[in-house]
Amino acid sequence: MMKVRRYLRGSGRVLAFVFIASVIWLLFDMAALRISINDVNSHLLKERVIREREIIKQQSRVTQLMKRRFKHPVQRVDLAVTHAGTGPLPSDSKLAQVYRQGGKKQDQMLRDKNTEALQDQGGKNPKTEHPKHSEHKEGAASLNVTPKQGAPAKKKAVNLSLNGTKLDKSRVIGGYNRVKLPVIVSNTTQVPSGVQEDKRAPLPAEKKGPTKTGDVAQNAPDKTDSKPNKKVKDEAKTETGTKVSRLQAKEARPVKTTSKPPLKDVNRKEANIKTQEKHIKTVNKSDLDAVKETPKPTIKLQAGKDSKDNSTAVRKPGVHKVLSLDATRAPRDPNAVGQFGQAALVGSNEEVEVRKRWDEGHFNVYLSDQIPVDRAIPDTRPEMCAQNLVHDDLPSTSVIFCFVDEVWSTLLRSVHSVLNRSPPHLLKEIILVDDFSTKEYLKEQLDTYMSQFPKVRIIRLKERQGLIRARLAGAAAAKGEVLTFLDSHVECNVGWLEPLLERIYQDRRKVPCPVIEVISDKDMSYMLVDNFQRGIFKWPLVFGWSALPEEYIKKHNMSISDPIRCPVMAGGLFSIEKKYFYELGAYDPGLDVWGGENMEISFKIWMCGGEIEIIPCSRVGHIFRGQNPYKFPKDRQKTVERNLARVAEVWLDEYKDLFYGHGYHHLLNKKLIDIGNLTEQTELRKKLKCNSFKWYLENVYPDMVAPLVKAEGLVFNRGLRKCLSLQKGSLLFEICDLSKQSQHFNYTWMRHVRQQDLCVAPQGKGNGFALQSCDNTKTELRWFHKSSNSALAEHLIAEFVSHHMCLEAGPQGGTLHLNPCEPSNSFQKWQFTHYHAQ
Numbered sequence: 025m026m027k028v029r030r031y032l033r034g035s036g037r038v039l040a041f042v043f044i045a046s047v048i049w050l051l052f053d054m055a056a057l058r059i060s061i062n063d064v065n066s067h068l069l070k071e072r073v074i075r076e077r078e079i080i081k082q083q084s085r086v087t088q089l090m091k092r093r094f095k096h097p098v099q100r101v102d103l104a105v106t107h108a109g110t111g112p113l114p115s116d117s118k119l120a121q122v123y124r125q126g127g128k129k130q131d132q133m134l135r136d137k138n139t140e141a142l143q144d145q146g147g148k149n150p151k152t153e154h155p156k157h158s159e160h161k162e163g164a165a166s167l168n169v170t171p172k173q174g175a176p177a178k179k180k181a182v183n184l185s186l187n188g189t190k191l192d193k194s195r196v197i198g199g200y201n202r203v204k205l206p207v208i209v210s211n212t213t214q215v216p217s218g219v220q221e222d223k224r225a226p227l228p229a230e231k232k233g234p235t236k237t238g239d240v241a242q243n244a245p246d247k248t249d250s251k252p253n254k255k256v257k258d259e260a261k262t263e264t265g266t267k268v269s270r271l272q273a274k275e276a277r278p279v280k281t282t283s284k285p286p287l288k289d290v291n292r293k294e295a296n297i298k299t300q301e302k303h304i305k306t307v308n309k310s311d312l313d314a315v316k317e318t319p320k321p322t323i324k325l326q327a328g329k330d331s332k333d334n335s336t337a338v339r340k341p342g343v344h345k346v347l348s349l350d351a352t353r354a355p356r357d358p359n360a361v362g363q364f365g366q367a368a369l370v371g372s373n374e375e376v377e378v379r380k381r382w383d384e385g386h387f388n389v390y391l392s393d394q395i396p397v398d399r400a401i402p403d404t405r406p407e408m409c410a411q412n413l414v415h416d417d418l419p420s421t422s423v424i425f426c427f428v429d430e431v432w433s434t435l436l437r438s439v440h441s442v443l444n445r446s447p448p449h450l451l452k453e454i455i456l457v458d459d460f461s462t463k464e465y466l467k468e469q470l471d472t473y474m475s476q477f478p479k480v481r482i483i484r485l486k487e488r489q490g491l492i493r494a495r496l497a498g499a500a501a502a503k504g505e506v507l508t509f510l511d512s513h514v515e516c517n518v519g520w521l522e523p524l525l526e527r528i529y530q531d532r533r534k535v536p537c538p539v540i541e542v543i544s545d546k547d548m549s550y551m552l553v554d555n556f557q558r559g560i561f562k563w564p565l566v567f568g569w570s571a572l573p574e575e576y577i578k579k580h581n582m583s584i585s586d587p588i589r590c591p592v593m594a595g596g597l598f599s600i601e602k603k604y605f606y607e608l609g610a611y612d613p614g615l616d617v618w619g620g621e622n623m624e625i626s627f628k629i630w631m632c633g634g635e636i637e638i639i640p641c642s643r644v645g646h647i648f649r650g651q652n653p654y655k656f657p658k659d660r661q662k663t664v665e666r667n668l669a670r671v672a673e674v675w676l677d678e679y680k681d682l683f684y685g686h687g688y689h690h691l692l693n694k695k696l697i698d699i700g701n702l703t704e705q706t707e708l709r710k711k712l713k714c715n716s717f718k719w720y721l722e723n724v725y726p727d728m729v730a731p732l733v734k735a736e737g738l739v740f741n742r743g744l745r746k747c748l749s750l751q752k753g754s755l756l757f758e759i760c761d762l763s764k765q766s767q768h769f770n771y772t773w774m775r776h777v778r779q780q781d782l783c784v785a786p787q788g789k790g791n792g793f794a795l796q797s798c799d800n801t802k803t804e805l806r807w808f809h810k811s812s813n814s815a816l817a818e819h820l821i822a823e824f825v826s827h828h829m830c831l832e833a834g835p836q837g838g839t840l841h842l843n844p845c846e847p848s849n850s851f852q853k854w855q856f857t858h859y860h861a862q
Contacts, residue, residue: 343413346519346641351444352398362395365402365550365645385431385513386649387545397436398444401550401645403518404541406585409641410519418525420452421599422504426494427512428459430466434513434647436473441516443477450521452504454480457497460488490617496610499602507605510644511596515543515550517643524599524642527587533634537590537598538642550645555584558638559592560725564686565623565668567592573727587637591630591725595622597644598636608632609708612670614700616658620667627675630724632714665691666699674705677717679730684800685773692801729861735771735810737857738762741833742818743850750779753795757837762857771856774798775806775823784831786822786842793831793840807831809854810862815847820854 362368368391370378381389423442427435435456442454456474458466474480483501485494499507506528510516520538527536537559542551556572572588582588612624629636669691672680684692691697715723721730738760739748747760749767761767770778776798777784783798783805799805806823820831822842830845830852846852 341415341417343415346410346412346414346522347447348403348410348518349445349447350400350518352400356398356400357396360396360399362391362399362548364400367544367547367549368395369547385434385647387431387513387647388548389431389433391548392431392433392437395433395437395548397433398440399437399515401515401517402552404550404552404643405517405519405641406555406583408583408585409523412523412585412641414522414526415529418450418522418529419505419601420450421506421508421521421525422452422498422502422602423454423508423510424457424495424498424502425454425510425512426457426459426491426498427461427466428488428494429461429463430512432465435466435470438510438512438514438516439474439477439480441514442510443479445516445518446521450525451479453502455498455501456480456482457494458482458484459490459494460485492611492615492618492621493613496613499605499610502602505602506599507602508599509597511646513543513647513649514597515645517541517645520642520644523639527637527639528599528601531635532601532604535593535598535600535629535634535636536587536639536642537593537636538644539638539640540594540597541643541645543645543647545647545649555640556582556588558588558590559594559626559636560728561592561623563730564683564688565620565671567594567622585640587639589724590636590638591728592626593622593636595625596646604634608634608712609705612674612705614670614702614705615667616663619664620671623668624671624675627671627717627720628714631675631717631720632709632712662697666697669697669699670702670705673699673702674709675717678732679717679721681732681773681800682730685734685775689774689806694801731860733770733772734861735856735859736768738767739769739777740855740857741851742853742855743835744833744837746837748854750782750795755784755793755795755840757833769856771807771809774800775808777807777820793842810859816845818853818855819845820852821845 356363358364370388370391374390378388378390385392423446425435425438439454439456442451454477456470458470461467471482474482481501483497485497489497495509498509506525508521508524516538524536524538527534539553539557541553543549544551554571556577557569558572559567560570561567572582576582580586608625608628611621615621615624626636665688668683669688672683676683691699721728740746740760741748741757744757746757747767748769749756749758749764750769751766758764758767766779768779769784770776772778778798781798782795784793784807785796785805786793796802796805804822804824808821808823809819810817816828816830822829822831825842828845829842830849831854832841832843832849832852833839834841835851843852
């Protein structure tokens, strides 16, 4: 103690005081710092709570908006076999069980909610389907929207596919003498919110009723997540200009913390969020009011689109998911023959009837007539296609069917598939061009049946024109911005239309084609096709299908949903902008009936600046028939050959010799066949400044083998051991020398032994030889060489001589003669240096 007192005396006391004061000051400072940190954290926490609270509120509003859009895509079907009239599916089979699972758990949750909504109603609401049938409808037909009405009430299930058309209970099937036509009650059509309403576009309906607020729906993306979502970011950054997209983008941004709480900024953001809520409420209310009003043809109210004709629409052009529409008259019967694209077999006692009616369409007409005209088919698209985004302001299209004596049930099924699976605001019209059919059921009865669909128009040609000119007639009458040509025995799949229009929206010079899948001509089953298939041609201009080379797929890192460059379209199914179609000169009007038109328009598109693509996310089933069931006005083979000759003369340049050289030499004789005047087509090609056919082969179809000559180089005679030479207008033999151009000859597709413009030819009299100017039409200039594996394969056989006469070198090598062919005579055997084709 004494020591402590000693230290605290004098200067020690001062030091102690300073030390104690410092400790006390440090403690106070630490306490103040802790209070400050707590204050900052409290502000940050308060800011975060406010933000999360506003985000949750905003999410509920966004979710309500999204719930008004189509949500559940059609699932896929596992194909099975049913019998016509026997062996149905189990009675408890449901549509969701028959279709393959294509969505996620959210889709199942939505279906469960819809089922509960139906059960709550108990089938009393006239616009509500019976609960046991509720799961038998897909896409637009199955989605039930539950609008919030302020006061708590039971959910109301709304069927989006219904309109005011009331049908007879009897199912309409093929066979014109067995059809029961529906009684049309009204033409009221319910359409999704933001979709153009058109009084002329009702789909087949089951019941009628006034349009309600809850009837409005849109195709919704997956459930909104409060966590950052890449798709939402991309949508907000790129195409979408909607308020909803901006809000989603805001939700996706991570919260940034600062050392000082920016209270002013928080207040500003709160005010902005409230303002945005008002905007959303305004948009939602205006859309509902617009739908309540009587629709006018001039008003185009599209999802996310700021329509010029509608001052109440405040949204800007944006994007949405592909609409998975599949409307139907009534809940589909899962036990119906051929339902869901399943194979259907007939009993042994019905086979006689099948064979009897086969020639009506060259497929199983008897079975086709028993299948519903609006049957469901499997959704065969790649899984990612349902999530693809397309623009809201896509162009409208006119769908054109050309037919002559088409089978009743397949024609109806083709039309119904377009009506039921196309967004109404994009389907301007369906044009049926009757190319002078002779079947009675395709006249007044067809008019009566189609009168229930205001978007369907029928054009009847007064005389048989053929497919090509019938399409030109349909195109001339079309009012849509895009022409979509389809065959009259197809079934369009779910989501088929928007991917085609999207490609044209991105580039008007693109000509998209759907993936053409197969409807069996025997059992009418819907069959998938392999991925990465494209249309090609082989000589002489024969269309075929070919898989993309594996190295091409790897090089371009292609997925199964990517568009595929297509050298030649099949010709039956494609879309093209109408203005661009006419800029290209449409089809060559000089083409007759059918055949070669797909080659002509394919070469024209590619060589004149356009592109043809196959779109894997667009699928259409097609009945491939063994032969045409209709008659040609003229000989079928001659008609097709004449058309192909026109295409070759206009578009193939020097490669046209390959066409003629593959069995069409006779077309060069103008006395036998007249291909017509080509002046207009050649002038069109010059006007469009089109590329050469060589450019097409190198840039569009590089894997096509197209040598301009069959063989070339020195012409070696095995007997003389010397080569043929042309000197001063005379033929003689020399020691073979590749460096001498006088020894170089070509063996062409026209079967000429040729050096520049001179061809080896026999003299008019005797068996001597001379040189003549080459002329493709002269048969006396042609030689058979390597045309078979016979003993005479190495001989040069004169074509114009009735009996076999071969080119023979004289033993001394100074002359050439035409002598009877001898397989063992080495002086009659010739060999070119290079052979490109046999």
